[in-house]
Structures are given as C-alpha cells and as structure tokens.
Amino acid sequence: MTTPPPDFQFDPIFDPGDDLTARVRRVRDGETTVSLRLESMLTAVDSANPSLNAFHEVLADSARATAASIDARLAAGDDPGPLAGSVIAVKDNFCTTEGHTTCGSRMLENYRSPFDATAITRLRDAGATLVGKTNMDEFAMGSSSEHCAWGPVRNPHGINRVPGGSSGGSAAAVAAGISDAAVGSDTGGSIRQPAAFCGCVGFKPTYGRISRYGLVAFGSSLDQIGPLARSVRDAATIYEAMAGIDPNDATTSDLTVEPSLLDGPFDPSSLRVGIPREHCTNRNHPGVSERLEQTIDALRAAGATIVDIDLPLTDHGISTYYVIAPAEASSNLSRYDGIRYGYRADPRPGESLETLYARTRSEGFGPEVQRRIMLGTYVLSAGYYDAYYKRALQVRRLIKHEFDAAFTKCDVLLGPTSPHPAFQIGAELDLLSMYLNDVYTVNANIAGIPAISIPGGMVEEDGETLPMGIHLQTPAFCEKSLFRIASTVESMLRSD
Numbered sequence: 001m002t003t004p005p006p007d008f009q010f011d012p013i014f015d016p017g018d019d020l021t022a023r024v025r026r027v028r029d030g031e032t033t034v035s036l037r038l039e040s041m042l043t044a045v046d047s048a049n050p051s052l053n054a055f056h057e058v059l060a061d062s063a064r065a066t067a068a069s070i071d072a073r074l075a076a077g078d079d080p081g082p083l084a085g086s087v088i089a090v091k092d093n094f095c096t097t098e099g100h101t102t103c104g105s106r107m108l109e110n111y112r113s114p115f116d117a118t119a120i121t122r123l124r125d126a127g128a129t130l131v132g133k134t135n136m137d138e139f140a141m142g143s144s145s146e147h148c149a150w151g152p153v154r155n156p157h158g159i160n161r162v163p164g165g166s167s168g169g170s171a172a173a174v175a176a177g178i179s180d181a182a183v184g185s186d187t188g189g190s191i192r193q194p195a196a197f198c199g200c201v202g203f204k205p206t207y208g209r210i211s212r213y214g215l216v217a218f219g220s221s222l223d224q225i226g227p228l229a230r231s232v233r234d235a236a237t238i239y240e241a242m243a244g245i246d247p248n249d250a251t252t253s254d255l256t257v258e259p260s261l262l263d264g265p266f267d268p269s270s271l272r273v274g275i276p277r278e279h280c281t282n283r284n285h286p287g288v289s290e291r292l293e294q295t296i297d298a299l300r301a302a303g304a305t306i307v308d309i310d311l312p313l314t315d316h317g318i319s320t321y322y323v324i325a326p327a328e329a330s331s332n333l334s335r336y337d338g339i340r341y342g343y344r345a346d347p348r349p350g351e352s353l354e355t356l357y358a359r360t361r362s363e364g365f366g367p368e369v370q371r372r373i374m375l376g377t378y379v380l381s382a383g384y385y386d387a388y389y390k391r392a393l394q395v396r397r398l399i400k401h402e403f404d405a406a407f408t409k410c411d412v413l414l415g416p417t418s419p420h421p422a423f424q425i426g427a428e429l430d431l432l433s434m435y436l437n438d439v440y441t442v443n444a445n446i447a448g449i450p451a452i453s454i455p456g457g458m459v460e461e462d463g464e465t466l467p468m469g470i471h472l473q474t475p476a477f478c479e480k481s482l483f484r485i486a487s488t489v490e491s492m493l494r495s496d
C-alpha cells in the first residue's frame with residue numbers, strides 16, 4: 001500500500017484550553033466569527049480529506065449559510081444556543097435534509113432524506129454549524145471503517161492505520177482538527193472504540209436518552225447516538241443538546257436531562273472505582289495494560305477506593321451481541337430491496353421479482369453486511385430461534401444483572417476501551433479478532449448503560465506512537481455522574 005503524503009497538521013494531544021467550549025466562547029466574546037472559523041475549517045478539510053477520507057460529503061454551502069445566520073443573530077444580541085460558533089461533523093447514517101445520507105453503502109448512494117433526524121434538528125436548534133457527512137463502515141457494521149463503499153478512512157495518528165469504526169470518519173475528523181466535534185452512533189462500541197483509536201472523547205448515553213428518529217437503524221435495541229469530541233465538557237454539552245424525550249421515538253425516556261458539569265468534577269477520594277478483572281487480561285497490548293495501571297495508580301494516589309470486580313460474562317457479550325445485532329439488522333435491512341428503497345440492479349427481460357431482489361441486494365450491499373444479514377436470518381429461523389436468538393436474550397438479561405450487582409460495590413467501572421491501539425489498514429484481521437475489538441464495549445449496549453472513552457495516553461507499536469482509551473461505565477441514567485467522574489480522570493491524565 002502506498003503512503004499518502006502527510007499534508008496536514010494536527011494536534012496530537014489536544015490543548016485543554018482549546019476545546020469546542022472555549023472556541024464557542026471566543027465567538028461569543030467577539031474575538032472571531034462563525035464564518036471565519038468555518039472558512040479556516042473548510043480549508044483544513046480540503047487539505048486533509050484527500051489523505052484521511054474522513055468526509056464523504058462536505059456541506060460547504062449550507063454550512064456557510066448557517067454560519068452567516070448565526071453571526072447575524074449574535075451581532076443582533078440574540079442567543080443562538082450553546083453550540084453557536086461550533087462546527088460539527090455528522091456520521092453519514094443520520095438523516096439530513098442537506099446532502100446525501102448513504103450509510104457508507106452503495107445501496108443508499110443516491111439517497112437524500114426529506115427530513116432531519118431529531119438529533120440533527122436539536123443540534124441546529126442549539127446553534128451548531130453542520131460541516132459535512134463522515135465516512136463509516138457500511139450500515140455501521142465494523143470496527144475499522146475499512147468496510148465503507150467510499151474507501152477506507154485513515155487515522156491521523158498513523159496514516160496507514162485504521163481510525164476504528166464504525167464512526168471512523170467522525171473520529172478522524174475530530175482528531176485531525178477538521179471539525180470541532182462530531183456525532184456518531186454506537187451499537188456495540190462504534191463511538192467509543194474509534195474515539196480511543198484517534199485520541200478523542202467518545203460518549204454513548206443510556207438507551208433511550210437520545211432519540212433514534214432519523215438514525216438509519218442497525219440493531220434497534222442497541223443503537224444509541226452520541227458525541228465524539230476534544231474534551232469531556234464538549235461531549236457533555238453536545239449530549240445535553242441532543243438528549244430528551246421525543247414523540248417520534250417511543251423508546252425515549254422522559255427523565256430530566258440534568259446539566260452534567262455544573263457541579264464540577266468529583267473529588268477522587270469520594271469515588272469507588274471498580275476494575276473488572278476480565279478487562280485486565282493478557283489479551284491487552286502491553287502498552288494498553290501499562291497505561292491502565294498508571295491510571296489506576298493515579299486514582300489510588302488521589303484517594304479513590306479501588307475495588308476489584310468480577311464480570312465473568314464479559315466474553316459472552318461478544319457472542320450475545322453477534323446474535324442479537326445481526327438478527328435485528330436482518331429485519332431492519334429487509335426494506336432495502338430496490339423496489340421500496342435503495343439501489344436497484346438493472347432489471348433483465350423475463351426476470352422474476354425474486355431474482356431482481358437477490359441481484360439488487362448482492363450488488364447493493366458489501367460482504368460484511370451480507371454476512372450479517374445471513375447470520376441474522378439464520379438465528380431467527382424457525383429451527384434455530386430458541387437455540388440462538390432466545391438464548392442470547394437470556395444471556396443479555398444475565399449481563400444486565402451482572403452490571404447491577406457490580407454497581408452495588410462501586411460508582412464507576414474503569415478499564416481499557418479496546419485491547420489494543422489502532423491496527424494497520426488491511427491487516428486482514430480474521431473475523432473473530434475483528435469482532436473482539438468490542439469485547440469491552442458491547443456489554444454497555446447489551447445492558448443499555450452509559451459509557452465514555454477518554455484519551456488514556458499514548459502507547460508505542462512498531463515505531464509509531466498511538467492513542468489508547470480509558471473506558472468508564474455507570475448505571476443507567478447516571479450520565480451526570482459519568483461526566484463528572486470522566487472529567488476528574490481526564491484532568492488527572494492531562495496533568496500526568
């Protein structure tokens with residue numbers, strides 16, 4: 001593989017004084033304007049995107065119009081919202097009225113949504129300028145952003161490495177500084193694992209906190225939307241703008257979304273931090289283990305109580321996920337038949353409708369999506385439903401109980417986000433190794449609890465210096481505690 005020239009500059013480790021929150025403040029203080037910020041961002045996108053392939057589509061015209069209208073409102077003394085001044089990238093599985101919504105798939109290559117996802121409407125209402133749609137693994141199935149119909153996304157920390165997936169374009173855009181922040185979706189780790197690989201913050205809320213209306217469905221009982229950002233406070237601000245009940249998504253919760261960081265970070269000495277034994281195994285890369293140990297030592301030294309936790313079902317999460325997620329995907333993706341939705345193969349004279357469906361789906365979907373559909377159809381079929389799907393639902397319940405028991409002993413669970421740093425593009429990981437990327441993240445989706453990945457420092461591999469992520473999980477609907485704890489750990493890690 002040829003190495004594209006590293007023709008862009010980026011902050012390998014973010015300056016804490018230069019996150020979205022600080023940038024928004026500078027716009028409000030009149031030091032700069034949204035339009036000026038956007039123009040410099042668009043220039044950076046032009047120079048970095050040919051190497052990174054983070055964006056599938058840049059929405060320059062509509063972003064310029066939004067930026068101008070926000071500048072005009074600010075000049076008139078109006079308050080356009082907490083995100084006014086920010087430039088945000090959007091994963092290409094959110095329906096947006098501007099541009100296309102392709103989900104990284106040929107199947108939706110020409111699809112233009114007539115409506116905005118609720119999360120998008122709320123970002124706009126909060127004053128965000130949406131700069132473009134980011135590349136992703138097709139239909140959000142993958143851990144590397146290599147399974148994208150528009151080519152692989154590259155990691156700004158190592159141009160021949162993957163950025164993680166499936167929200168790899170979003171993570172690469174944030175890491176490269178070509179957007180202030182981004183939004184993604186997380187069905188089994190697709191926000192947190194790319195955040196870890198790219199050295200940014202990635203957050204997935206409790207199931208039901210953010211409306212999935214207008215998010216192209218993958219595994220409906222697992223999918224959640226969340227931010228990728230430069231700091232915990234940025235992630236909290238974006239989450240708060242998107243969260244809350246929505247009449248268009250009956251699974252959204254009516255619990256109040258509290259401002260997360262009003263009370264500041266926690267005093268570490270008041271915290272019981274649970275370390276799952278199963279997350280500290282020798283499957284972890286030595287650099288990942290070392291950074292994890294250093295984080296635990298720093299917390300202990302700051303007075304936190306470190307509690308050993310057993311989560312024996314950790315590894316069963318992957319098997320459970322790879323039954324439930326494909327089952328739901330096979331049902332969700334059945335609508336793409338070329339007649340009701342999506343790409344249609346050229347009809348052949350005399351061809352039956354069945355054959356047209358089959359050719360359409362085999363031409364429109366990539367191999368990973370086809371594999372998941374077949375797996376999902378199999379586990380839902382009459383002869384195997386009880387053995388696989390029903391059994392997976394039973395294990396799902398046990399995993400939830402295991403978390404409930406763990407949270408009676410600690411306030412937060414802490415471990416690595418992924419067992420290893422970003423791997424090489426085309427490393428041709430066998431399927432199981434690829435699926436094992438998510439061994440520490442999937443269970444939060446299975447149990448529906450909130451989880452965050454924060455930058456945990458850098459590790460060395462083959463002469464390259466790569467980020468790793470620290471993963472934190474709290475009980476359902478405890479986002480406020482999670483952000484406060486994450487903020488505590490973030491400032492400890494930044495000062496070490």
Ligand code: GLN
Nearest residue numbers: 140141142187188189190
């Ligand atoms: N990597 C996991 C998968 O391939 C998770 C994807 C996701 O969270 N969307 O399914």
